Amino acid sequence: MIDQVRIENLGVIAAAELDLDPALTVITGETGAGKTMVLTSLALLLGGKADAALVRRGAERAVVEGTFTVPAGGPAATRAEDAGAAVEDGELLVARTVPAAGRSRAHLGGRTVPTGLLTEIGEQLVTVHGQADQLRLRAPSQQRAALDAFGGPDHAALLSAYREAYAAFVAARDGLAEWEREAGAREHEIALLRAGLEQVDALEPQPGEDHALREEALRLGNVEELRLAAGRAHQALTGDVDAPESVDATTLLDAARRSLEQAADNDAALEGWAGRLAEASYLLSDVAAELAAYLDSLDADPVRLEAVHARRAALGELTRVHGPDVDAVLAWAEQARARLDYLDGPEDTAEKLRERLAAAEEAVARTGAALTASRQAVAERLGAAVDAELAGLAMAGAHLTARLTALEEPGPHGLEGVELLLAPHPGAPARPLGQGASGGELSRVMLAIEVALAGAAPADAELRTFVFDEVDAGVGGKAAVEVGRRLARLALGAQVIVVTHLAQVAAFADRHLVVRKNTPGDDAVVTATDVTTVEGPDRVRELARMLSGQEDSETALRHAAELLERADVQR
Known part of the structure; x- marks a missing residue:
């Protein structure tokens, strides 16, 4: 407004x-x-x-x-x-x-x-x-919309049902067309997926395997350096067996602990520190034992090192194509198997798509037929309502009809096009709105249609x-x-x-x-x-001017006042 x-x-x-x-x-x-x-x-x-x-x-x-x-x-x-x-x-x-x-x-x-x-x-x-x-x-589209608007809620429900059926039909049609159009690309994709999965299945990679092999390769390739570092650490913790007089960390910790324990009776704080040194001594002893075991396991193994390098190279081919590491390769393989099941799985996929399309076409035909029948009935009611309005607008005998023309294919709004036709007087051929009627007649037709639509x-x-x-x-x-x-x-x-x-x-x-x-x-x-x-007397004078061109004419003023009174009664 x-x-x-x-x-x-x-x-x-x-x-x-x-x-x-x-x-x-x-x-x-x-x-x-x-x-x-x-x-x-x-x-x-x-x-x-x-x-x-x-x-x-x-x-x-x-x-x-x-x-x-x-x-x-x-x-x-x-x-x-x-x-x-x-x-x-x-x-x-x-x-x-x-x-x-x-x-x-x-x-x-x-x-x-x-x-x-x-x-x-x-x-x-x-x-x-x-x-x-x-x-x-x-516009034909607006004429169709006007006819549908006049139909009321029952007709609107039929129109909604048809639009839903048509949307499902378009989806089914496009789905089948895409499946058929991409047949060659689909076969190519199937071949690529199968080749990739055969390569993965042949190697049978394990989660995190590439990272574990990398660590193993580093260890096998640096045995002597690792043995030297671990030996020095073990000797610092436990002492040199070839030099009994050497001082080690464990011995020093024990000495410190005993010294505190001897004086703990005089100050309780020393007892707490002595306990903590005892814990440290146990920890050093555990580390020393583990270092000893580690030294025993450090053996040069050129054969194993070569096998590790070969396995890493093979896994590297997979990660180069399918992901940054083995875990990504395994994730790709899972997705590829699902995709392959879709592409190469059910042989009746195309048939199911055709069945879906056939069902959608049947729904469009069924709902479209119901919509067409309703439009025919609505067109008759609209024509009668507009004709009644035109009879009072100095167009007695004028007749509005709606022509429904079947479409070659179902459309988003129905099975037919809608065109409003006007016969401006008896015996005149019905012609599309805007043809065969004067501007004034057409304005009155539009008014009649709008009044009819407003009533509905x-x-x-x-x-x-x-x-x-x-x-x-x-x-x-x-x-x-x-x-x-x-x-x-x-x-x-x-x-x-x-x-x-x-x-x-x-x-x-x-x-x-x-x-x-x-x-x-x-x-x-x-x-x-x-x-x-303008209101009151000013409005009466304006109406008098419109009636006679003389706003001060007593006759025109009386006629104007009478028009206003009758309008109030007839509203």
């Missing part, structure tokens, strides 16, 4: 502020007063094309700002927040700046954004029906904004009253903004905006335009 629009230096409008009603707002005024610029300002906020010619003469730039109310968590609010825009208390600020020279700029929620984002969000909130371009329902919308549907530009073109009298009444009915569940020349339509408005020109004395100065809200 659009709450407010502020305009500066746009065409003939120097400055204007429009407060729009949540229900029906009409915009009236003399021809050339600037009503078009009001619609242009809305178009700019919705991402429309900017042109420097729109800038008021003598101004550096034109600025249009709008305040939109967007439902929290709705698609528009979500998209805006994803783009970094601020949505505060359900309000979204939109701005468009058009310089006299240079590129226009778009702002959304305080951030500079691409113009296309305004278009994307605007499509979620606003529907525009103009004399030159009824933007929504000319759920109570909790998001509030949408509809903009109609001269939807009353080509009608008058009673038909004009019916146009106004239907706009008011549409406004019961949506925001409606209408530019009109007919007092019969304007009388139904919840808010009436008038565009007036004020011509300065200096002809060189560009005309300024005022946009004001």
